Amino acid sequence: MPLPPHTASELDRIRAQTLAGRLEWQDSTVPAARIPVENYLSDSIRDAEVERLFRRLPLIAGHASELAAGQVLAHDDYGVPLLLTRDADGRFRAFLNVCRHRGMRLVAATAKAEPRASVVCPYHGWAYKLDGALRHRLHAEAFDDCSAADTNLVALPAEERHGLLWVVPTPGAAIDIAAWLGGLDAEMPFFGVDQLIHFRTVRAEYPANWKLIVDAFLEAYHIRVLHKETIYPFFADGLTAGDRFGPHLQSLVARRAGQEWAKSADSTPPGDMAGLCALVTPSQVIFPNTITIFHPDYLSLITLYPVAAGRLGWTHRMLIPADRATPDWAPHWEKTFRLIEEGVFQKEDIACAIGIQRGFASGANSHLTAGRAEQGLGWFHADVAAALAPAPAAATGKLSRA
Numbered sequence: 001m002p003l004p005p006h007t008a009s010e011l012d013r014i015r016a017q018t019l020a021g022r023l024e025w026q027d028s029t030v031p032a033a034r035i036p037v038e039n040y041l042s043d044s045i046r047d048a049e050v051e052r053l054f055r056r057l058p059l060i061a062g063h064a065s066e067l068a069a070g071q072v073l074a075h076d077d078y079g080v081p082l083l084l085t086r087d088a089d090g091r092f093r094a095f096l097n098v099c100r101h102r103g104m105r106l107v108a109a110t111a112k113a114e115p116r117a118s119v120v121c122p123y124h125g126w127a128y129k130l131d132g133a134l135r136h137r138l139h140a141e142a143f144d145d146c147s148a149a150d151t152n153l154v155a156l157p158a159e160e161r162h163g164l165l166w167v168v169p170t171p172g173a174a175i176d177i178a179a180w181l182g183g184l185d186a187e188m189p190f191f192g193v194d195q196l197i198h199f200r201t202v203r204a205e206y207p208a209n210w211k212l213i214v215d216a217f218l219e220a221y222h223i224r225v226l227h228k229e230t231i232y233p234f235f236a237d238g239l240t241a242g243d244r245f246g247p248h249l250q251s252l253v254a255r256r257a258g259q260e261w262a263k264s265a266d267s268t269p270p271g272d273m274a275g276l277c278a279l280v281t282p283s284q285v286i287f288p289n290t291i292t293i294f295h296p297d298y299l300s301l302i303t304l305y306p307v308a309a310g311r312l313g314w315t316h317r318m319l320i321p322a323d324r325a326t327p328d329w330a331p332h333w334e335k336t337f338r339l340i341e342e343g344v345f346q347k348e349d350i351a352c353a354i355g356i357q358r359g360f361a362s363g364a365n366s367h368l369t370a371g372r373a374e375q376g377l378g379w380f381h382a383d384v385a386a387a388l389a390p391a392p393a394a395a396t397g398k399l400s401r402a
Contacts, residue, residue: 003269004187006243010029010252010271013241014280018262023238025372033370033378037360040209046309048388052079053288055170058180060290060303062165063319065198066113067092072130073113077315078305080169087130094158094167100151105170105302128153192273196299196319199333202341203315210289210304210312212353213342217283217291218376220253226352228385230344238373247287247383249376252280287383300340310357316341
């Protein structure tokens, strides 16, 4: 499969910067972004983010390989009790994980999906099919006739696309992932996320605002300093290229091997994902809360949630090639997961976010400044602000007098 157009263009820009000996941001006239510290501290802003971003927009709830036919999986990462199911025909669905009788939680949280012929409430035994329809209720004659709308599980908009399970956590909302991704939708097949297998997930909470983690993955400016002992030895300094797709962003961060490739007169574009990842590390921020990092031989899929203004929910899934999802590869993936999760993410990126949150709370700064090498932060925060802005007042049809 050839490189998709935007990815190919980004790689060309990596080469052009290398040959010119000048980075794109050095010729940018975009002013530095000034982002209010209040965005990271305000409870009211956090509440608006939950309502406008985390209840109305499509969110990634997992990878397709986490849910086989005939299985169910409880999902609690987004502040709403979700139930993910896949019926015998392979169709993915999502529901509120709530019994329609007395509101009891139906399925307890588990590390992995579980096979179920039906979902049975542990309180009074009401049972539901995996398509959400009421299957059985004990002593049905004790209840007056109820419509299916009152007895079936509450369905949520759900779609499986590019190997990812997407949910809007509000009943009745629309979902169209191709339209939501825009131009990024055409880039995604090349990355082969649907061909990967889930290996490990870690969930945790940290005392920092969720946007600080997004900020960290929107710029490569920090890699040379923050990651100097871990991943910086593999990367060129600040050599990147990126594109915007509506509120989503994709970037390539050049590895040192990519810098040498760019200098060679006879180098040709890579023909597959492995070849691309040997030269650059592709990364995406899928609005509002998902980060993809395509390492040389696996994918880190990170999702975030604002538990509170100063507390984030962190979920990191490691997805690996299907042909290496065998017991003999397990020690390699275990070691690799620990290195990236504990060594880079926890000890460096997350520790830095926690330190920044404490700095913000001190009152030392009213704004943070993101320079031209960090302009992705300005784009992201502008998109968040636009999503939180009040909807325009409905037109009255009357003309005002001058």
